Amino acid sequence: MKIFTASQIYDADKFTISKQQIKSDDLMERAATALFNWIHSRLNGAQVNIKLFCGIGNNGGDGIALARLLQEHGYSISVFVVNYSEKRSKDFLINLDRLKDRKLWPEFLDSDCSFPDINQNDIIVDAIFGIGLNRKLDDWVGNLIKHINVSNAFVLSVDIPSGLPMDSNPSDSSYVIRASHVLSFQVPKLIFFLPETGIYQNQWEVLDIGLDPEYLNSTNTEYQLIGKNEILPLYRPRLKFSHKGNYGHAVIIGGSYGKIGAVQLACSACLSVGSGLVTAYVPECGYNALQTALPEAMVLTDDEDDSITKINVPFVPSVYGIGMGMGTEEKTIKAFGTFLKNVESPLVIDADGLNILAKHPSLLKDVPKGSVLTPHPKELQRLIGEWEDDFDKLNKAKDFSVKNNCILVIKGAHSIVIHAEKGYINNTGNPGMATAGSGDVLTGMITGLISQGYSPLNAAIFGVYLHGMAGDVGVMDFGYEALKATEIINNIGKAYIELLRPPKPENVKEV
Ligand SMILES: NC(=O)C1=CN([C@@H]2O[C@H](COP(=O)(O)OP(=O)(O)OC[C@H]3O[C@@H](n4cnc5c(N)ncnc54)[C@H](O)[C@@H]3O)[C@@H](O)[C@H]2O)[C@H](O)CC1
Numbered sequence: 001m002k003i004f005t006a007s008q009i010y011d012a013d014k015f016t017i018s019k020q021q022i023k024s025d026d027l028m029e030r031a032a033t034a035l036f037n038w039i040h041s042r043l044n045g046a047q048v049n050i051k052l053f054c055g056i057g058n059n060g061g062d063g064i065a066l067a068r069l070l071q072e073h074g075y076s077i078s079v080f081v082v083n084y085s086e087k088r089s090k091d092f093l094i095n096l097d098r099l100k101d102r103k104l105w106p107e108f109l110d111s112d113c114s115f116p117d118i119n120q121n122d123i124i125v126d127a128i129f130g131i132g133l134n135r136k137l138d139d140w141v142g143n144l145i146k147h148i149n150v151s152n153a154f155v156l157s158v159d160i161p162s163g164l165p166m167d168s169n170p171s172d173s174s175y176v177i178r179a180s181h182v183l184s185f186q187v188p189k190l191i192f193f194l195p196e197t198g199i200y201q202n203q204w205e206v207l208d209i210g211l212d213p214e215y216l217n218s219t220n221t222e223y224q225l226i227g228k229n230e231i232l233p234l235y236r237p238r239l240k241f242s243h244k245g246n247y248g249h250a251v252i253i254g255g256s257y258g259k260i261g262a263v264q265l266a267c268s269a270c271l272s273v274g275s276g277l278v279t280a281y282v283p284e285c286g287y288n289a290l291q292t293a294l295p296e297a298m299v300l301t302d303d304e305d306d307s308i309t310k311i312n313v314p315f316v317p318s319v320y321g322i323g324m325g326m327g328t329e330e331k332t333i334k335a336f337g338t339f340l341k342n343v344e345s346p347l348v349i350d351a352d353g354l355n356i357l358a359k360h361p362s363l364l365k366d367v368p369k370g371s372v373l374t375p376h377p378k379e380l381q382r383l384i385g386e387w388e389d390d391f392d393k394l395n396k397a398k399d400f401s402v403k404n405n406c407i408l409v410i411k412g413a414h415s416i417v418i419h420a421e422k423g424y425i426n427n428t429g430n431p432g433m434a435t436a437g438s439g440d441v442l443t444g445m446i447t448g449l450i451s452q453g454y455s456p457l458n459a460a461i462f463g464v465y466l467h468g469m470a471g472d473v474g475v476m477d478f479g480y481e482a483l484k485a486t487e488i489i490n491n492i493g494k495a496y497i498e499l500l501r502p503p504k505p506e507n508v509k510e511v
């Protein structure tokens with residue numbers, strides 16, 4: 001699903017109005033009707049107090065139009081206009097008049113007013129600011145938002161949580177609505193997926209308001225949300241008459257004394273995702289452990305017992321995964337540098353491989369083009385430097401990807417695959433996956449996908465999705481806390497099955 005910027009959403013708005021020959025207040029009516037239907041299908045007329053806080057722009061207009069529809073259906077509502085500016089939008093005013101025609105008079109709030117009481121059993125509709133927020137909030141509006149936030153009432157935000165800009169962090173985090181649920185018009189917003197701005201809402205959902213598909217389909221976006229629809233076309237089915245040679249030979253290089261498990265996890269994930277053959281390259285001390293724990297893998301060892309000092313693979317594999325548990329000793333750095341000078345196969349680089357690159361950026365020029373780097377936030381910071389906020393981080397990551405001709409997988413709650421100017425945002429996974437070895441499993445999976453013939457970009461996007469899905473399936477049996485990296489691997493098969501499961505036909509009840 002494409003993720004549009006605020007200006008693209010305004011363009012979609014204009015395009016729709018002109019192509020469908022409707023008025024802008026008709027589009028607002030569609031938005032309000034979609035909001036109403038969502039609420040009505042859940043409340044079924046229940047007599048809870050719904051308090052609507054509406055700004056004076058179009059987000060506020062949506063709220064005012066919604067208030068009218070709720071009133072028409074007998075809901076118990078109170079409407080407050082947050083009068084933060086004299087510049088009321090045309091469609092806000094049209095809807096305010098429609099409300100007054102029905103003898104419903106909102107209470108106008110301004111800097112001199114005391115705020116209305118909010119009971120924790122009330123439902124709050126937050127329609128104060130939408131995507132038009134472009135400057136700091138007045139303190140009294142910020143204080144109203146604080147007043148809503150401390151109420152513990154259920155807060156339903158219209159389009160986005162009020163006070164949150166679309167392309168930067170808020171200047172004061174206490175002046176942003178903490179939304180229980182956001183109903184986002186037509187498309188998800190980038191802010192829902194970034195660690196610094198995603199915290200303002202608990203859940204989000206998209207409401208279709210009929211923005212014109214021609215605009216949506218033909219407009220390029222920097223970011224895409226990756227779900228099943230985007231992943232299925234990437235899937236490469238296994239062929240009936242194929243053999244293990246068709247699915248490549250991956251080599252996983254890493255480990256040091258006490259950190260051989262990282263390689264074992266990566267190799268095991270690489271096999272489970274479907275690589276034909278997997279060889280581990282580890283220090284001598286890892287030999288027995290690996291041969292015992294993972295009989296399906298072959299093992300090559302370094303001459304040295306405790307760490308990697310020379311990388312000597314006597315064949316050309318389909319792909320290398322390198323770095324997990326490898327350490328950053330001088331002799332390992334030297335071996336890694338020599339390896340990079342000679343390697344031709346694509347690489348997936350993780351953990352200490354990334355730390356070495358960050359410490360010795362001159363090595364970056366030897367990394368094969370199109371390689372995949374899988375940093376967690378600290379490793380990313382070592383690679384690209386400090387960032388001001390998540391938006392700056394993404395721009396710096398894109399610059400890094402262009403400059404070094406590589407694919408970056410920024411790991412997090414919503415991992416983002418960066419390739420040049422584009423970002424692919426993952427939407428699977430859960431907090432149970434924040435556990436030791438989870439990253440080693442991901443590296444093994446991406447390596448195993450490249451081994452089978454997926455392009456490095458598709459392997460990164462597909463691997464991140466499947467890794468998250470395996471965690472989501474695993475959590476059903478283990479819960480968040482007990483989910484270990486091994487269980488993620490054990491559920492890779494079920495994740496494939498889940499991906500390929502045909503959608504349930506509508507209106508068919510399961511027995
Ligand atoms: N295509 C769609 O998705 C549709 C969206 N709709 C809704 O419209 C809003 C966007 O409306 P807009 O009027 O452009 O912006 P806001 O309501 O967010 O802001 C109002 C107004 O306030 C000014 N402003 C900005 N920051 C501040 C500030 N800190 N203090 C005071 N005033 C401020 C700014 O100039 C704005 O003009 C969208 O989110 C949807 O909810 C349509 O209803 C349907 C189509």
Ligand SMILES: [K+]
Nearest residue numbers: 129158160162
């Ligand atoms: K809002």
